[in-house]
Structure formats: C-alpha cells, structure tokens
Amino acid sequence: MTITQHPWWKNAVVYQIYPTSFQDSNNDGIGDLRGIIQRLDYIQSLGVDVIWVCPMYESPQVDMGYDISNYESVHAPYGTVEDMEELVAQVHDRGMRIILDLVVNHTSDQHAWFKESRSSKSNPKRDWYIWKPAKYVNGQRKPPNNWRSNFGGSAWQWDDTTEEYYLHLFCPEQPDLNWDNEEARWAIYESAMLFWLEKGVDGFRVDTVNMYSKPPGLPDAPITDPSAEWQEAGLVYCNGPRMNEYLSEMNAILSRYDAMTVGECPFTADSSTVLEYVGASNKRLNMVFQFDVVDTGQGKVFKYQTEPFAYKLQDLKDAIARTQALLDGTDAWTSSFVENHDQARSVSRFGDDSPEWRERSGKMLSLLFASLSGTLFVYQGQEIGMVNMPEEWSIDEYKDVDSSNYYNMVAERSGNNAIELAKAKASLQHLSRDHARTPMQWDASRNGGFTDDSVQPWMRVNTSTTEINVTQQTKSKDSVLAFWRHMLQFRKEHADVLVHGTFELVDRQNEKVMSFVKHGKSRSALVVCNFSATDSEFPCVGMNGKTDLLLSNVLDVSGGDRLRPWEGRVYTLR
Incomplete structure (x- = not known):
C-alpha cells in the first residue's frame, strides 16, 4: 500500500514546539517565532513532516498562552503576525506543514468579548459566556454547583459588577465560552480558525475538544474527595449532548482547507464515544489524543496525589492496547505520543534517567512509540532524551500554575506538614508539567544555547544540558538524536505495518x-x-x-x- 492512498496526515510525523522555551532569537530570555525560523533546518533534518506550534497568540500568560486575549494577534514577546506569516511560508518552502493550537473552550478574561460580556447583564455578548446566579445555603452565597476547576478550587468565579458567577474549567482568568450561542460559535470560527487558515495554516491541535457542550442543568459532580467542597467533574462536563453537532459544524469549515485536526480528549474512557469523534465517515475530527498512556501512574482524585512510578508495566501495556484498538475494524484513526507540553519527560517517567541507562531507555521509548499505529507526535527535546528537572531543585523553580496550586493546596490541608510537602514535591518532581517547559538544550553552555549566557531565561535551563544537548548528539552516530532520525526513517519505510498495521x-x-x-x-x-x-x-x-x-x-x-x-x-x- 503506497502512502499516496492515505490522507497526508496519516503518514505524518508531527514535531511539537513550545515557543517560549524553544529558541530565543533576540536575547530577552523568552523564545520567539524568529527563533523557530532559525531552527527550521534542524527540525527538517529530523525527518518530521509537520510542526505544531503551541499558542503564540496575544495573551496575559496566566496559563502559558492558553488564556488568549486576541486570536488574531501574536503575543508581543514572540513576534508579530508578519513573523507568523514568514514562519508558515518557510515551513512550506521546506516541504513541511504547520498546525496551530486551537483554544476555543475558553478565552482570557482580558479578551474583548469577555470584557463586554461582564460589563452588564444586558450586553449583547452576555450570553457568549456561561453566567449563572448564586445559590444560597443557609443564607450563604454559593456557586451554582460543586465542580472543581482543573487547577483546583471552584470552577465558578463571582463577579461583583453583575453579581453572578461565570464558569471557568481552568483558571479564573479563563472563562468558558458558551457554545450553545450560535453567534458566539461563528465568531470563534471566524477569529480563531478562518483567520489563520487563510494565511496557509494546515490544521489545528484542538485544545480540550470534548468540553464545549456542557450538560443541561450543570448538575453536581459525584463526591470523590469527601474532605473538599469542590469535586472532580470531568466525567460530568466532558462529551456533552451537542458535541457531535459542534464538531461537524467545525469540520465543514476545516475540510474546505484539507486541514488536519487532532483533538485533546480527556475523561473519555469509552471507546464508542471516541469513535463518534474520529470515525472518518462521521466527518468530525481526524484523530484525538487519548490520555490512557500519559495518565498511567497518576493519582485518581488529584493527578499529583501519587508516588513516583506508581504503576506496573501491565498498566502501560493495557493503556497502549486501548488506544491502538481504536483501529480494529473501524474507519477511525489514532495517535501515538508519550510527551507534550502537559507531561513530564518520558525517560524520567517510563524509562531510566540515570546516567547509565538514560540514553538506551530513551532510544527504546523511541522504538516503542514510533512502532505504534496512527500519527506520531514528538515533543521538542524528546528527540535528544531530555529528562526531568533535578531532584535538588527547590519548589520555587516550578513555574506552572498547576504545580504551584497543588503544592499550596497540600500545604494548606496539612498545615505545612513537612512529610506531606515532601511527598507533594516528590510527585511534582516525577509528573509536573514544568519538566516539559524548561528551555530546549541546544549546547552545553549555561543557558543551553537557548539564549545568551548573560541573559536570565524565563525559566531555568536544566543543568543536564551539559550532557544532553543537540550539538553533542549531532556529532555522535550512537546518540539518542541519531537513533530518533533513524527510527523515523525506519517507520516510513515500514509504514504498511508500523503506521497502518x-x-x-x-x-x-x-x-x-x-x-x-x-x-x-x-x-x-x-x-x-x-x-x-x-x-x-x-x-x-x-x-x-x-x-x-x-x-x-x-x-x-x-x-x-x-x-x-x-x-x-x-x-x-x-
């Protein structure tokens, strides 16, 4: 079977870029678009076909760019819309494609739409977001339900101006859009999708793709954390009744551009629901990221409420088998990944990051995940076997809101108990999103070639850059980088079995x-x-x-x- 018989995205290998940590071109300590442009020849040399750029939109950066204040503008430290246009052109000139993050479950609270929505109850955009009155229990004001935000605390924020709550499944600065409002939906399509599709973007990684349709009545979540007022509610608010309708509507636009879509699909263990989204005949999404593999070893109530390596190999086997089974007797497609901007480094989680075995285990993980069917995704630094931040680094080095919120919650619940805080730190050192966000390690210098050594980078460069970096590995035929390049070529040569089997x-x-x-x-x-x-x-x-x-x-x-x-x-x- 030749590759021309398949849509272009099926045989593709996608390389994910986290702009703020990839390459700083102007020595301000922050990665930028021109830095990505400078490294395109390197990216092409890996043998990848597509680059995925994480949010580069205008943003207050409360959640590292996933709080967007203007879909049609670029975060100033990253560059300009013109820089993005040049990036798209240069990617295409090299025979590759480019996809962006589509973050449309929520905006920033600084987005013009939300500023209008919260200005008064009678504003035309009031219904573009999800507003509800308080409920009162024994005369005390309470949020509309018991949902816990993904980052801890209530998923509802009180607004003094209009005296109602608005829903935020993530940070309070990330209010959820109301997808039931047709006018809002079409504004989303125009601003977040069509604006960039017209500039030549080849598709989107669709953030939180199964959260747009909320359940009628917004019912309470089951009590799984009896000691807390707010409860994990992902199984309640994900995969709502109108999801298929909304995704079909989106696909009608995207298909005009032959645009690729890969949806982030958490809280979805039921494969029949996934098939509703990714069955080719349903015309909704090309594929999704299922979380079975990367959730392995995480806590049940709080993902960090666990110990390092709290899983058996059978758990990982079963997780891989479930995601691969999506292809059995269906017209669906799947994805293969083990790292991204929301996950710790795979060598530290599933391999062995000791000096003796980190290179070999990094190669083994490359062999494993590049042998799985579906579209393969590789995260920046994965190709050189980057590892987690050192254990001796203090909690102050952790920048992610998810990490700090969890650590602060443990401190509050335990009364700053040293044993409990040490457990929290150990879990974060194993699983935190921060590990994926340390700057890319290009060479052995203090700042790893990410920025000039005289500059203070936005986040500390992992000290492992003295031993794990692109420059050294490029010189070695036996490096993790060399193996990844060989493995990606091997995958394409045996695509009939490894990609499509x-x-x-x-x-x-x-x-x-x-x-x-x-x-x-x-x-x-x-x-x-x-x-x-x-x-x-x-x-x-x-x-x-x-x-x-x-x-x-x-x-x-x-x-x-x-x-x-x-x-x-x-x-x-x-």
Whole structure:
C-alpha cells in the first residue's frame, strides 16, 4: 500500500514546539517565532513532516498562552503576525506543514468579548459566556454547583459588577465560552480558525475538544474527595449532548482547507464515544489524543496525589492496547505520543534517567512509540532524551500554575506538614508539567544555547544540558538524536505495518518485557522492549514462523534469547 492512498496526515510525523522555551532569537530570555525560523533546518533534518506550534497568540500568560486575549494577534514577546506569516511560508518552502493550537473552550478574561460580556447583564455578548446566579445555603452565597476547576478550587468565579458567577474549567482568568450561542460559535470560527487558515495554516491541535457542550442543568459532580467542597467533574462536563453537532459544524469549515485536526480528549474512557469523534465517515475530527498512556501512574482524585512510578508495566501495556484498538475494524484513526507540553519527560517517567541507562531507555521509548499505529507526535527535546528537572531543585523553580496550586493546596490541608510537602514535591518532581517547559538544550553552555549566557531565561535551563544537548548528539552516530532520525526513517519505510498495521499485545503478564505484534496486510512485525535495568529472557510468544531482526537500539545486538537492559528490537515475521 503506497502512502499516496492515505490522507497526508496519516503518514505524518508531527514535531511539537513550545515557543517560549524553544529558541530565543533576540536575547530577552523568552523564545520567539524568529527563533523557530532559525531552527527550521534542524527540525527538517529530523525527518518530521509537520510542526505544531503551541499558542503564540496575544495573551496575559496566566496559563502559558492558553488564556488568549486576541486570536488574531501574536503575543508581543514572540513576534508579530508578519513573523507568523514568514514562519508558515518557510515551513512550506521546506516541504513541511504547520498546525496551530486551537483554544476555543475558553478565552482570557482580558479578551474583548469577555470584557463586554461582564460589563452588564444586558450586553449583547452576555450570553457568549456561561453566567449563572448564586445559590444560597443557609443564607450563604454559593456557586451554582460543586465542580472543581482543573487547577483546583471552584470552577465558578463571582463577579461583583453583575453579581453572578461565570464558569471557568481552568483558571479564573479563563472563562468558558458558551457554545450553545450560535453567534458566539461563528465568531470563534471566524477569529480563531478562518483567520489563520487563510494565511496557509494546515490544521489545528484542538485544545480540550470534548468540553464545549456542557450538560443541561450543570448538575453536581459525584463526591470523590469527601474532605473538599469542590469535586472532580470531568466525567460530568466532558462529551456533552451537542458535541457531535459542534464538531461537524467545525469540520465543514476545516475540510474546505484539507486541514488536519487532532483533538485533546480527556475523561473519555469509552471507546464508542471516541469513535463518534474520529470515525472518518462521521466527518468530525481526524484523530484525538487519548490520555490512557500519559495518565498511567497518576493519582485518581488529584493527578499529583501519587508516588513516583506508581504503576506496573501491565498498566502501560493495557493503556497502549486501548488506544491502538481504536483501529480494529473501524474507519477511525489514532495517535501515538508519550510527551507534550502537559507531561513530564518520558525517560524520567517510563524509562531510566540515570546516567547509565538514560540514553538506551530513551532510544527504546523511541522504538516503542514510533512502532505504534496512527500519527506520531514528538515533543521538542524528546528527540535528544531530555529528562526531568533535578531532584535538588527547590519548589520555587516550578513555574506552572498547576504545580504551584497543588503544592499550596497540600500545604494548606496539612498545615505545612513537612512529610506531606515532601511527598507533594516528590510527585511534582516525577509528573509536573514544568519538566516539559524548561528551555530546549541546544549546547552545553549555561543557558543551553537557548539564549545568551548573560541573559536570565524565563525559566531555568536544566543543568543536564551539559550532557544532553543537540550539538553533542549531532556529532555522535550512537546518540539518542541519531537513533530518533533513524527510527523515523525506519517507520516510513515500514509504514504498511508500523503506521497502518493492527496491534496485538502478547505476553501481557510479563512484568519486565513489553511485546506486541503489528499486523499489516501482507506481513507482520514483532516488537519487544525490556523495561528493566537487568537482562531479561526473550519472550517465547508471538514468534510464529521464521523471523528476521530489523532493528535494535543496542549496537552489538546478537539477536539472541536474552534482552539487555532497556533493549528494544523489531523483527519481521515471515
């Protein structure tokens, strides 16, 4: 099967860029669009097809750009609309494509729409957001329901001017738009989608794609945290009754531009709901990010309410199997990813970031996730095996609102108990979003080549840049970077099996080795990965017929019956 028989985005590898941490071109300590332009040749050299630029829109930056105050303008420290136009043109000149973040569940409270909406109850844009009167319990004013914001606290903010609450599923500075208002929806399409599609953008990663339709009556969430007034409500407010209608409406516009869409789809364990979104015949979304893999090992009530490595390998196997199963007997499409701007570094979470094994485990994770079906997404720094911030860094180095809110909550609930705070810090050191947001490590200098060494970067550069950086790895044929380049080429050469094949998990009970078969139309491949720092027996299952070793992340692989620590192999099954 040739790649021309598939939509362009199916065979694509997407490279995600977090602008503020990628490359600073003017030495103000903040990454920018011209910095991305400077690094396009490097990005192209990886063998990727698409770049995804995280929010670069005008924003107060309360939630790192996911609080947008103007969809049609660029955050000034990043550059201008003209810089974006040049970035689009230069990406296209190199034969690649570019997608942007589409953040339309909410805006910033500084957006002109919300300023009008909150100015009075009679304002024409009042109904563009979700406003509700208070309820009173024993004479005390309370929010309309018990929903907890994704960042802690009530999901409702009282507004003194109009004396009502507005809904914010994230920060109070991120009020939710009212998608039930048709006028608001079409304003969103015009400002956030068409403005950039007309400038040549090739699609969107759609933020919180299943939150637009809220349930009628906005009912209370079940009590899962008895000690708190506000409750986790994702299963209540996600996947509402009009989601399919809204996504079909969006797709009617996007399809005119052959635009790619990948939706962020949390709180959606039911595969039938996912299929409603991504079945090709339904014409809604091309694919979504399911959270099964990256949620592995997280806490149930609060994601940070856990211990490092609080999972078994079977949990990761099952999570991968669920996301891959989306393709079985359907016209749907899926995605493969293990890192993004909201996740800690995969080598530190699922590999071994000790000096002895971090390179090999980074290569093994590359082999694993590049062997999964669907569109592959790689996050900046993943290709060189960047790791989490050092354990000895203080909590003051954590900049993300999600991290600080959780740490402060633990401090308040425990009365600043040192043991509880140490547990919170350990969990953040393992799972925090901050780890993905430290500046890109280009060389071994103090600021990693991200900005001049005389400049104070917006966030501290990980000290691992002295050993993990692009410059050093470019010189080595045995580096994580070299392996990623080889793996992406290997994936394309075997696209019929690795990109489009169906997934069969084998030897599920094995506590050290993950094994699976990828079935193509005319051939199959076996992938085995040793998730341990010790030698492991080669699994017997899955070896039907003769096999040829195609790839390993260990240079002197013998193809024998023992897997070295953190070794991964790909075989063809004949």
